Amino acid sequence: MSNRRQAKNRQLQTISNQLAAHGLTLRGGFAFGDEEAAPLSREGRPAKSALLVGQAGAAPWPHFMKWRQRQPRDLPNPLDTWSRQIIDEVAAHLGASAVYPSDKPYQPFQQWAMRAEGLKPSPLGILMHPEYGLWHAYRGALLFADGIPIQGVRNPIHLCDLCVGKPCLKSCPVGAHSEEGFAYEACLGHVRSADGGPCRSGGCLDRNACPYGVDYRYPAEVQAFHMASFADL
Template sequence: MQDDLAEPIRDHIAAALEPYGLVRRGGFAFKEANLRSPLIRGLHFRSVVLVGHFGSSIWPHFTRWWQDHPDAQDPLDQWSKDVLTAVAARFGATAVFPSDRPYLPFQQWAMYAEGLRASPLGILIHPKYGLWHAFRGALLFGRVLELPGDIPQHHPCDDCQDKPCLSACPVNAFSDGGYDVVRCRAHLASGDGEACLNGGCLARRACPVGREYTYSAPQMRFHMDAFAKS
């Protein structure tokens, strides 16, 4: 698709993603952001548009696909790749994903594109959706799109005095010193972690921001099972 204006192409991308419960998130031109342009298969890219979701918007669309692909390994990653590769082709873009190696700096891109900052759990927190959002991939363009990056956002953790996320974990895997992933996985495997497996990470659920967007129970269990097995 030929389009010299950023606003129409943003609208077209959003419309292409909507049938899958995905949303066009932030984007920017690498030069304007003073961020390194990625070199992939010998090609330099000049702009990026991030793609993700809020809450459980993708879940019914993904599960229908999963029913038709029951043997898929890493099914959510594969669904994301199937969908975004097709969408990228419509706009002359290249789709890239957080699971691709060598890893691309998705968190850095997200922080610049949407003005997000990390919560005490290390997850980027959104002022409206809290911890219940994700980035499923990105569309890279070989041309400059005038996209509004570095959008200042209110950081909700600044107003949170109690920090319930740091005290809700039953094995104290989160602290000011970071996240003890080994302790967390050991708890899930011990037989004492059913509340976390079935209901989702208790520390994440303790955050008061965006609770109405908490993932559905099946989606929560899917993510916890995938984490426990990784």
């Protein structure tokens, strides 16, 4: 192995260690094509490669909550703010730039994730992971002006293809998820209603009905946090 590649591999390990200290993890990467409209790197030219940063299960939650206790109670979008703070620090250390799902212009994070990890969407729209099921997320991406050693992706078995009963399409009281897509208004109305208590306190019933990745399922308080954010409660 060349000295250059060894240095790049050490860089990846350093990134992984820095993120792991906050419960975050590298979620694969990819190289942008020569003709692709890539976002800009820190150097101001189109990025050559990207590494996705995210989580498996609720690993970041204790770190986030410890940080949250030191912040104003009315801080908007606290999880995004925390993620940005952590990932920006890692990017600065590496001389990389960072982009986030909530940034404008919005980047195609789901397409990037499918490219980086070979995943496919579930009927709920969330990407199905072969180990984590639906209990994972992407928090940002590190962009590099040059190439990085990225391991080739083997397309995993899509667990949704093995699921005969599709309980994720049968558990919502208002049928918010179907083959036709997500009925956003119906879901939002139910969550905000008097009948939406189970969803507010324990998360999406359809998502919880999925039989895969249950060891990574978010605790109820984490799901309640995300549901409150979704419904602006």
